[in-house]
Amino acid sequence: MDDFLNLLKILSEGLGTTLLIFILTLILGIPAGILVAIARNSKCKLVNLITKLYILIIRGTPMMLQIIFIYFAPYYLFNVTYDRFVAIIIAFVVNYAAYFAEIFRSGILSIPKGQKEAAFTLGFSKTQTFFRILLPQIVKRILPAMSNEVISLIKTTSLAQIIGITEIFALAQKQASYQFSILPLCVAGLMYLVLCTIITYAFNKAEKKYSYYTIT
């Protein structure tokens, strides 16, 4: 038991970093995703093509490769080094923005054309139509997909250790080899499990909040 509490204390030192990566990715990645979704729907062929290419590359290559590329490319190309933590945030935001964008886009496309048309004939402005008519429906529709993505994000933060960032998983691995025990990994696993449970609970709450109507 002492071992367990002790490990919990050690690994908790990485919890802050894990949560910081998680929260910054959401705070920066969601607005970035909205911008990418808008660019993806753009009428300008070039913007559209670049966005498609970006989403293709992000979704078609391993995230580990992307992280290493973003951190080391400036070094190999221009002999420039920069902060690891900045690099990991850039990598996560660039990666997750692509996934969020696809979710937002499918959410926007899933709203029937008639909603916009009805709002237009009633005299709503474009902004009013978006914020008062479309957005509440889009949010309801994308919650399940967002829930999946956010749960995957908390687990994916463990990739940060590959450029030497000390988060939960990095500490657990260090302790495992140091103590020659599997227990640190189990404790780390437990911590991720608890975080995922909290996220799932929050999303269930949100989905309930929107369950007062069904979209036909």
Place this chain on the structure above:
Amino acid sequence: MSKILEVQNLVKKFGDNYAIKNVSFSVNEGEVLAIIGSSGSGKSTVLRCINQLEKIDAGNIKICGDSMIKEIKTENKLPKKYDSKNKKVVYTDKETLNKMNLECGMVFQNFNLFPHLTVLENVTEAMIQVLKKSKDEADKEGTKILTRMGLEAKINQYPCNLSGGEQQRASIARTLAINPKIIFMDEPTSALDPELVGEVLKVVKQLASEKRTMVIVTHEIGFAREIADRVIFMSKGEIIEEGKPEEVIDNPKKERTKEFLQRYLK
């Protein structure tokens, strides 16, 4: 009698397909016009052009004297057949277009109610956001309109809990909320189960008896005969016959009208 709506030489094409070929008609204040015609004849497209949901290719639309088209530019795109002057339309300023848009109400075939808002909120949202009325005033007026539509028991329900007939009556109430000068209905009963058609036709009749100006696209020929002051029969993007219901429906002159009515009255 003042003219609420004037459609002048309207042309609308989708790609190379002419959905409307040179259509003209007008509607006077307090008049009910019914548009009938087979599938694909352009009835919906006419309403959508008037409600600015589609851009027109030639002609003009006037609502209460305001012109939708400001100027006609010369261009050599349209074939001579439909537009002898080969001109391209330029829409008028945004402000006039908004004003015209508010003077037109539109009732859709599949209701298009806002699912996340209650029936009352569906009706009051435009009063509050667009007409800038206070919430209290909007609630009071909205309740009154919904009561007239026979929905006083449903005002706090969400659209998903209403029958099709109730949804369509709610959507008519929502249109009345902006107090339009003219109301367009595109097959308001086509998406309904047969036993629900009657309740919607009843409220439309009620509006007609209040001297509301309306244009109704319908496949309910009997209803059109009963309610309309004038009937237009369309086929392949053109008006084939126009006149009083007793003329167009009971004694059609054109062969195409006769064929169509025979199919529908069977």
